[in-house]
Amino acid sequence: MRVHIVSPSADRTRNWQQALTHAVRIYEVTTSSGGLASAEIGLRATPPDVLVLQPTHEADIDLLQSLAQDHPNMDCVLLGTQPDPAQLMGLMRAGVREVLPEVPDGVQLSMAVERLARRRGGSLRHTKRGKVLCFMSCKGGSGATFLAANLAVALAEQSNARVALIDLNLQFGDALLFISSQTGPSNVAEVALNSERLDKDLLRSSLLEVSPGLFALAAPNDPASGTDVLPEQVQTLLQVARSDFDYVVVDIGRTLNGVALQALDMADQVYAVLQLTLPFIRDGKRLQELFRSLDYPPSKIHWVLNRFEKGGQLTLSDLRQSLKTPELITIPNHYGVVADSVNQGVPVSKVAPRSPVTKALADMADSIRNPDVTEATTSGIKGLLSKVFDKRGIKVA
Numbered sequence: 001m002r003v004h005i006v007s008p009s010a011d012r013t014r015n016w017q018q019a020l021t022h023a024v025r026i027y028e029v030t031t032s033s034g035g036l037a038s039a040e041i042g043l044r045a046t047p048p049d050v051l052v053l054q055p056t057h058e059a060d061i062d063l064l065q066s067l068a069q070d071h072p073n074m075d076c077v078l079l080g081t082q083p084d085p086a087q088l089m090g091l092m093r094a095g096v097r098e099v100l101p102e103v104p105d106g107v108q109l110s111m112a113v114e115r116l117a118r119r120r121g122g123s124l125r126h127t128k129r130g131k132v133l134c135f136m137s138c139k140g141g142s143g144a145t146f147l148a149a150n151l152a153v154a155l156a157e158q159s160n161a162r163v164a165l166i167d168l169n170l171q172f173g174d175a176l177l178f179i180s181s182q183t184g185p186s187n188v189a190e191v192a193l194n195s196e197r198l199d200k201d202l203l204r205s206s207l208l209e210v211s212p213g214l215f216a217l218a219a220p221n222d223p224a225s226g227t228d229v230l231p232e233q234v235q236t237l238l239q240v241a242r243s244d245f246d247y248v249v250v251d252i253g254r255t256l257n258g259v260a261l262q263a264l265d266m267a268d269q270v271y272a273v274l275q276l277t278l279p280f281i282r283d284g285k286r287l288q289e290l291f292r293s294l295d296y297p298p299s300k301i302h303w304v305l306n307r308f309e310k311g312g313q314l315t316l317s318d319l320r321q322s323l324k325t326p327e328l329i330t331i332p333n334h335y336g337v338v339a340d341s342v343n344q345g346v347p348v349s350k351v352a353p354r355s356p357v358t359k360a361l362a363d364m365a366d367s368i369r370n371p372d373v374t375e376a377t378t379s380g381i382k383g384l385l386s387k388v389f390d391k392r393g394i395k396v397a
């Protein structure tokens, strides 16, 4: 099914396109940023099945009506306008089937397009679509790599799921070393170079089988070759990976470049790892602003508090209030066990199957396999930390 998006905001258009590319149905999505007039010639030549329009002028509505007369099969989703009942009749005659008064996020738009697609009988994806889970550090040393690698282990251990661990920390990636002493047959930079001919077979032959069901693609050994990797190559890599694996766990480290943003855009879930100290929380808030500016829905972002110990100066509730999120995943601090695992290059579940860290990772894997939607209830009391942040006016530059 063909969908064309017309909106004045190039960033939003990119996000919506991204969301529709991930949807359950197959959409061919084209976009134009600007008014409807600038897209008119193309739309008349090849009218889409669904036009998504965020009007910028009254004239856009007149033009929509004229387009609809010539292309009565074209449905329209109208964004960011609240027509009165009298206008609504005219709009319905112009093919408007959905009106979203607020400018929607990607998920809301996908749902609206999905309602239309269902009626039109748009074809469902037949290819397997695994979940992309991205881990990133709010600040260096948070434990993001340790958690990504060991979560991948836990996901593969808990079920028959096929799991791929991909190290996108292109300069200093070390994820594979956390769970294996072997070297893989290839690495991300080499696979990226071959992205034009990348398919499941080539990807499989590039991965190291770490344990049954768990495969890993290491970061390049040489930091220089990592700098040549392009976002579009990463897009292909993740697309092929998720068509072959149930879970694709990605360690993106802490550098925010085009490659990292590509992975974040494609992620079904993002796990931002931090610890319970002010510098981590400050960077966590900055990251949160970034996610907001990228229009990621809050349900996509998870905050993982690593190395948690009770009795510190700052509490879980301080952190919840500061990040304005009720949902926190906590992983306890257990230095000895984790150091043994990291030093031996053996998953923590093998080194210490009963450790609280192993248990917390198993719980995390379990909740990923059986997602349970928790409603955000963030209103209310301002805690110590939020007051500190408010006073200091900490914002992302």
Ligand SMILES: Nc1ncnc2c1ncn2[C@@H]1O[C@H](COP(=O)(O)OP(=O)(O)OP(=O)(O)O)[C@@H](O)[C@H]1O
Binding pocket: 137, 139, 140, 141, 142, 143, 144, 145, 146, 147, 169, 253, 254, 306, 307, 308, 331, 332, 333, 334, 335, 336, 338, 339, 342, 357
């Ligand atoms: N839950 C934990 N308990 C105790 N120690 C931990 C825990 N998680 C991680 N660590 C320790 O923290 C160290 C740093 O972890 P890791 O390399 O995963 O951080 P990172 O966020 O990936 O860092 P970088 O930003 O350098 O990539 C590990 O070597 C390990 O010793």
Ligand SMILES: [Mg+2]
Binding pocket: 144, 145, 146, 169, 174, 253
């Ligand atoms: Mg790391």
